[in-house]
Amino acid sequence: MVGHRQREPGDSRDPAHGADRARGHAHPLARVRGGGRPAARARRHAGLGEDHGHDRVRPARESGRRRRRAPRIRRGDGATPGARVSGADAVKPTVTEAVDRLADDLERLSHRIHDTPELAFKEEQAHGWLAEFLEKHGARVERGVGGLATAFRATIAGMGAGPTIAIMAEYDALPGIGHACGHNVIATAGVGAGAALAALGTLPFAGRIQVIGTPAEEGGAGKVKLMDAGVFDGVDAAMMIHGRCGTQVWRPSLGIIKVKVEFFGQAAHASSWPWRGVNALNAVIALFNALDAMRQQIRTDARIHGVITKGGEQANIIPEYTSAEFYLRAITVPYCHELLRRFTAAAEGAATAAGCRVQVTADPTVHEPLKPNPTMAEAFRRNLQYIDFPEDPDDGQAGYGSTDCGNVSQRLPTIHPYIRISPDGVPGHSREFAEWSRSPLARAGMLAGAKALALTALDLLASPEALARAKHDFTREGGNA
Ligand SMILES: [Zn+2]
Ligand SMILES: [Zn+2]
Structure with a gap:
């Protein structure tokens, strides 16, 4: 338990309290702040648009009347007047039951990954456990795809040639704070979906789900890297879920340019000959101050944040070399480049002031913002309704992060919905969120994610019209939005 704030006994923010709830068989979401009866909340929120503030998607009721875009899914009857029967509805109960059957195994796997945090590109154990799990449940698994030792691809085959729908799983942790982004939940939701689909045997539709x-x-x-290596070639649509302090099918993400800055000065004895030194630490401090002054003159949704990665060697040596790393984030890629231009000017100014030489190196891989896909988002939303998992209004209390899924979304139709795994207001990348990523709420979110991913993938596979609409959205939505 990490004491970021005082907790009262029985506080719904306390993960231990969540455990009590689970033992008492209460619905794990029922007492979360801002919660309520899940089914009622699902219905209440069903009409929410998905693109807050941008008006890309009309409320569901309106869109149903005016546009008849997404496949209509209702419990029990399988078909809705005016919409083509997708065929997916017939197998949905089997798939959700399979997820429920696997629930305890998936939770154990999620906890095992949580308890063994592995950093980027070193997720060897998670890779092994996840691949093994999928294989055990009938998927054909390729390990180490795309030249990355810890990547894999599991295929659940359908009936002959047809589209490929991908479900993405992440499983890396953060340095120092473990699974504070909840990727153990993403991983097990993804493989849970895959294993449940594999339980169908051959999928009763043309194509495949990976x-x-x-x-x-x-x-x-x-x-x-996987896209560059061709792993996504031939994928028609892709999806994943990410844990969060609320369930939102659509939230924007920011683009990022990552920058390394280095200052080169001159070493000298810090006491007897300081005037013979050129202080590279002064330059890096001046850069941080210049950026802080710049903040008022940048767009409010842009972010510049960094850490000093080398600040000198020892207090009695004037630092001859310092370095820092920054993320420059904005809602569009062109504005990321504008931030880079201004960042570079600030670094040059800081170097001039300190008498140093400077080198600014921008990472050639630009993280791109998520491109929305209203058709896929609507299908996912309806599947959340189908499983009675409530969608939450965005309370506007947080800014936006970034994801390499944004780059996927700029290449092919993609969604990246958020699923509640913590109470309201718990920041990602905090020790508190790491605790919630191993809680009963995380279990509930993971299972809901697995079901909604599997059902949405089936919707796209079963209905060529739905997939065509998703592709039309992709073409229409423009790039790097
Ligand atoms: Zn993260
Ligand atoms: Zn994350």
């Missing part, structure tokens, strides 16, 4: 294990989301842009 679970692609994508290493190194935190800082390594593993998905970009």
Whole structure:
């Protein structure tokens, strides 16, 4: 337990309290702040648009009347007047039951990954356990795909030639704070979906569903490497879930340019000859101060943040070399480049002030913002309703992060919905969120994610019209939005 704030006994924020709830068989979401009866909340939130503030998607009721875009899914009857029967509905109960049967095994796997945090590109154990799990349940697994030792691809075959729908799984941890981004939940939701689909035997539709294990989301842009290596060639649509302090089918993500800055000065005795030195630490401090002054003049949704990775060797030596790493983030890639231009000017100014030489090296891999796909988002939303898992309004209390899934979304139709695995207001990348990633709420979110991913993949595989609409969205939505 990490004491970030005082907790009262029985506080719903306390993961231990969640465990009590689970033992009492209460619905794990029922008492979360901002919660309520899940089914009622699902219905209440069913009309929410998905693209907050951008008006890309109309409320569901309206879109059903005016556009009739997404396949209509209802419990029990399988078909809705005015919409083509997708065929997926007939097998959905079997798939959700398979996820429920696997629930305890999936939770154990999630905890094992959580207890063994592995950093980007070093997720060897997680890779092995996840691949083994999928294989055991009937998927054909290729390990080490795309030249990445810890990537994998599991295929669940359908009936002959047809489209490929991919479900992505992440499993890397963060340095120092473990699974504080909840990738253990992403991983087990993805392989849970794959294993449940494999329980159908051959999928009763043309094509195939793949679970692609994508290493190194935190800082390594593993998905970009896999795309470059051709692993996503032939994939028609891709999806994943990410844990969060609320369930939102659509939230934007920011683009990132990663930058390394180095200052080169001159060493000298810090006491007897300081005037003979050129202090590279002064330059890096001046850069941080210049960036702090710059913040008022950048767009409010842009972010510049960094750490000093080398600040000198010892206090009695004037630092001759310092370095720092920064992320420059913005909602569009062009504005990321504008931030890079201004960052470089600030670094040059800091170097001039300190008398140093400077080198700014931008990582050639640019993280791109997520491109929305209303058709796929709507299908996912309806599947959440089908399993009675509530969608939450975005409370606007957090800014946006970034993901290498953004690059996938700029290449092919993709969704990246968020699923509640913690109470409201728990920041990602915090020790508190790491605890919640191993809680009963995380179990509930993981199982809901597995089901909704599997059902949405089936919807796209079973309905050529739905997939065509998703592709049309992709073409229409423009790039790097
Ligand atoms: Zn993260
Ligand atoms: Zn993450």
